[in-house]
Amino acid sequence: MSNTDFALAVEGLTVSFDGFKAIDDLTLYVDRGELRVVIGPNGAGKTTLLDLICGKTRASSGSIKFKNEEMSELPEHLIVRAGIGRKFQTPSIYENLSVFKNLEVSFPRGRGVIGALGFKCDQVVRDKIDEVAQLIGLADRLDVESGLLSHGQKQWLEIGMLLMQDPELLMLDEPIAGMSARERELTAELLLRICQNRSMIVIEHDMDFVSRIAHKVTVMHQGKILAEGSMAQVQADPKVIDVYLGH
Ligand code: ADP
Numbered sequence: 001m002s003n004t005d006f007a008l009a010v011e012g013l014t015v016s017f018d019g020f021k022a023i024d025d026l027t028l029y030v031d032r033g034e035l036r037v038v039i040g041p042n043g044a045g046k047t048t049l050l051d052l053i054c055g056k057t058r059a060s061s062g063s064i065k066f067k068n069e070e071m072s073e074l075p076e077h078l079i080v081r082a083g084i085g086r087k088f089q090t091p092s093i094y095e096n097l098s099v100f101k102n103l104e105v106s107f108p109r110g111r112g113v114i115g116a117l118g119f120k121c122d123q124v125v126r127d128k129i130d131e132v133a134q135l136i137g138l139a140d141r142l143d144v145e146s147g148l149l150s151h152g153q154k155q156w157l158e159i160g161m162l163l164m165q166d167p168e169l170l171m172l173d174e175p176i177a178g179m180s181a182r183e184r185e186l187t188a189e190l191l192l193r194i195c196q197n198r199s200m201i202v203i204e205h206d207m208d209f210v211s212r213i214a215h216k217v218t219v220m221h222q223g224k225i226l227a228e229g230s231m232a233q234v235q236a237d238p239k240v241i242d243v244y245l246g247h
């Protein structure tokens, strides 16, 4: 496989904070349509990796190619426009707006064909909202004020807000933190549905959840990759048991 076939190619990525390498010469490839899970102990650099990919943090060196285009010098909004969406650990929905409004304001406007569609625009947005609401299980909650949703529903809404932009790479940082068992189950189903036509990187700790969703698992430790492979492969890896799973 040539490099151009990857959705994401991270090579030699390093970032130092006051001399401390939070990410240390890291190389990682994610296929198109792949759901990759990143695990590892606290402080391993998982969140920092996502910060670098979405442009929130600048790399000290190395390369981040998305569909073979260099992202590491681009401002955050152009990285979003290139097709990379990222969800942070805490939901950032507009609590005083309805579910519908939250999805509506997330629709990317003023570019390409939508701007030229004129009055048809409303219907395009409406259809997209219906499609996304269906996907995230909130189709019957569109008029509800978002602040009244359960914790899990708020997380799904935020995923929905990202889906309004149709990202080709979606990155989620600990999406099931604080969720009930039932919500975790529904989230696993949701992620498996939405990765059908995009790549995903999910950071998660819950091993049952990871084994349900992961195509491949990357284990990080001290800013580097400790192991990579199938869930079974990394679970059986003595290095991984030693620094992470054994605890
Ligand atoms: P993880 O998500 O795997 O728990 P993080 O990526 O949050 O780990 O953090 C990795 C390391 O980098 C930690 O030691 C953290 O304190 C440090 N770090 C992360 N972001 C910054 C920053 N902006 N400035 C300084 N240190 C940081």
Ligand code: MG
Binding pocket: 046, 047, 048
């Ligand atoms: Mg983190």
